[in-house]
Amino acid sequence: MEHYDLVIIGAGPSGYAAAMRAVDLKKKTLLIEKSTLGGAGVKNGALSSKTLWELSRDMLAFRKNLERYHLEPPKAVWHEIQTEVRKAVHERISLYQSHLNELEANPKYSNYIHFVEGEACIESDHIVSISTLTEDLLVETDYIIIATGSRPRHLPNIPIDEKYILTSDGIENMDDFPESMVIVGAGVIGCEYATIFSGFGQTKVFLIDKGDTILPFEDPDVVAVIEKNLESHGVHIHRNSSLSEIETKDGKVIYKLDFADGEQKTFTVDKALVSVGRVPNYENIWKDAVPIKMGKRGVEDHETHTSVNNIYAVGDITADINLVNVGELEGRYAVEKIFGEPKKKLVYENISTIMFLNPEVAGVGYNEKSAQEKELNYRVVTTDYSTIARATAKRNTQGFIKLLVTDDDEMKILGMRVVGEQASAAIQAVALLISMNKGIEELAECVHPHPSITEGIQESVRALLGKSILKSGLLKGKVSCYCYDCQKMEKVSMY
Ligand SMILES: Cc1cc2nc3c(=O)[nH]c(=O)nc-3n(C[C@H](O)[C@H](O)[C@H](O)COP(=O)(O)OP(=O)(O)OC[C@H]3O[C@@H](n4cnc5c(N)ncnc54)[C@H](O)[C@@H]3O)c2cc1C
Numbered sequence: 001m002e003h004y005d006l007v008i009i010g011a012g013p014s015g016y017a018a019a020m021r022a023v024d025l026k027k028k029t030l031l032i033e034k035s036t037l038g039g040a041g042v043k044n045g046a047l048s049s050k051t052l053w054e055l056s057r058d059m060l061a062f063r064k065n066l067e068r069y070h071l072e073p074p075k076a077v078w079h080e081i082q083t084e085v086r087k088a089v090h091e092r093i094s095l096y097q098s099h100l101n102e103l104e105a106n107p108k109y110s111n112y113i114h115f116v117e118g119e120a121c122i123e124s125d126h127i128v129s130i131s132t133l134t135e136d137l138l139v140e141t142d143y144i145i146i147a148t149g150s151r152p153r154h155l156p157n158i159p160i161d162e163k164y165i166l167t168s169d170g171i172e173n174m175d176d177f178p179e180s181m182v183i184v185g186a187g188v189i190g191c192e193y194a195t196i197f198s199g200f201g202q203t204k205v206f207l208i209d210k211g212d213t214i215l216p217f218e219d220p221d222v223v224a225v226i227e228k229n230l231e232s233h234g235v236h237i238h239r240n241s242s243l244s245e246i247e248t249k250d251g252k253v254i255y256k257l258d259f260a261d262g263e264q265k266t267f268t269v270d271k272a273l274v275s276v277g278r279v280p281n282y283e284n285i286w287k288d289a290v291p292i293k294m295g296k297r298g299v300e301d302h303e304t305h306t307s308v309n310n311i312y313a314v315g316d317i318t319a320d321i322n323l324v325n326v327g328e329l330e331g332r333y334a335v336e337k338i339f340g341e342p343k344k345k346l347v348y349e350n351i352s353t354i355m356f357l358n359p360e361v362a363g364v365g366y367n368e369k370s371a372q373e374k375e376l377n378y379r380v381v382t383t384d385y386s387t388i389a390r391a392t393a394k395r396n397t398q399g400f401i402k403l404l405v406t407d408d409d410e411m412k413i414l415g416m417r418v419v420g421e422q423a424s425a426a427i428q429a430v431a432l433l434i435s436m437n438k439g440i441e442e443l444a445e446c447v448h449p450h451p452s453i454t455e456g457i458q459e460s461v462r463a464l465l466g467k468s469i470l471k472s473g474l475l476k477g478k479v480s481c482y483c484y485d486c487q488k489m490e491k492v493s494m495y
């Protein structure tokens with residue numbers, strides 16, 4: 001039986017990153033994938049949906065520009081869009097595959113990496129079975145990393161068929177733009193697809209969430225901007241309602257909503273997208289004799305270490321945040337932890353995210369909602385995009401920067417949200433400061449290029465320090481600084 005230092009099950013972002021770190025450390029590694037290299041990081045997930053988002057955003061901008069010159073905009077063609085998305089997915093998978101081929105062929109690396117296409121199962125602490133198209137194998141290993149990811153959550157009362165009632169696994173296979181679509185679940189995936197399909201301009205989108213707001217984990221001021229834009233592009237948000245029935249009949253989707261005032265209404269659409277969260281892929285990954293503990297939301301781990309001494313778990317299979325960058329961080333960390341001491345602790349406070357909406361929403365660390373849930377006192381500055389020269393030049397001043405810091409002299413950064421053009425580019429400096437556990441002085445003194453969105457972050461910091469160019473509280477809705485007292489649960493103006 002072939003013996004390995006490390007076997008990694010799943011070659012999504014988490015497993016692939018873990019394998020490459022093990023190669024760095026010269027460990028004999030076996031990487032196993034049963035389906036698509038890159039996992040949901042590439043297909044039916046992050047890359048494919050972001051390709052759709054970019055194409056939709058271009059189309060929206062193109063339509064707006066033509067309308068400015070009173071020209072009739074052309075219609076987007078679904079098959080062309082779909083082909084472009086498939087090209088992007090193919091390019092990425094080919095990149096990963098060619099890289100693996102090169103590693104396996106190169107004498108410098110070939111002793112350390114071996115890739116097998118097949119379905120793996122942990123038979124016992126040190127034995128993994130692999131079922132490939134041509135044979136069944138058993139291998140022996142010192143350590144195992146489980147990186148088997150997640151899949152869309154199904155609900156018992158929603159008959160998903162991936163033809164009419166779809167999840168993110170089926171939506172890219174549609175034959176054409178539907179004329180109408182209901183999205184069940186207005187979290188990140190639901191709102192991103194509502195943005196994408198309303199942006200293409202050929203689908204009437206309806207949005208339902210079981211909560212009373214879209215993006216229920218976000219602050220109300222962020223939600224307000226996103227809702228306003230979705231509605232201005234024709235998205236209908238079903239407020240104060242809950243889905244009581246949904247079925248497919250004669251090629252249409254019929255759904256019933258119960259409204260808070262007791263009314264019940266029935267709607268008919270072409271397609272439904274169900275995006276109510278994701279569940280971990282843990283079934284048939286290990287035999288009953290292997291005592292890996294599962295929690296409600298995934299494998300229970302302590303900094304990637306499972307309840308079994310030589311088995312680790314990373315990425316979406318664990319109970320924390322489901323993101324590509326988190327999976328890669330955990331994958332690399334687990335390998336360093338197995339084969340030595342990682343230089344840094346595994347921290348999640350500086351994880352930055354982007355929600356691909358209209359406009360982009362970039363975030364790192366706490367927002368006001370999560371800070372208040374944690375009962376933290378904080379100071380918060382909000383700077384409107386209309387104060388930022390670059391946004392004025394872009395002719396789009398919709399959006400704001402919101403920065404939270406500790407309510408003390410140090411003013412350590414707790415978190416930030418940027419809603420607006422180029423939000424994603426603006427967030428990195430703050431993510432770095434959070435990871436370095438730094439206060440805000442550094443940002444205030446940096447010289448930023450002009451005109452840039454990051455100047456808005458600098459002005460926000462200066463406003464907290466009482467030395468901004470535009471003074472807090474004077475121009476209504478432009479720059480404002482508040483202190484939040486968690487005991488009194490109230491906000492008081494700082495200036
Ligand atoms: C629509 C959508 C959009 C998203 N957008 C973003 C985004 O913009 N930014 C972001 O950061 N994140 C995004 N995500 C989340 C991101 O895709 C996931 O967090 C990430 O892919 C998780 O990586 P992973 O390696 O843990 O799991 P996965 O990507 O799920 O990969 C797991 C792999 O394991 C394989 N596998 C499972 N069981 C076995 C077995 N028994 N044997 C062998 N192989 C097995 C699977 O085939 C799969 O390839 C998005 C997700 C979705 C669904």
Ligand SMILES: NC(=O)c1ccc[n+]([C@@H]2O[C@H](COP(=O)([O-])OP(=O)(O)OC[C@H]3O[C@@H](n4cnc5c(N)ncnc54)[C@H](O)[C@@H]3O)[C@@H](O)[C@H]2O)c1
Binds near residue numbers: 186188190278
């Ligand atoms: N840009 C990004 O970084 C990005 C993009 C897409 C997905 N993701 C990752 O994928 C994960 C999964 O995304 P998601 O949108 O499926 O999950 P989510 O947790 O973001 O949202 C699920 C939504 O469904 C609602 N819901 C739950 N049960 C419901 C029901 N019975 N009826 C109606 N609504 C219901 C919830 O209230 C919530 O708003 C995210 O947590 C995120 O980590 C990230």
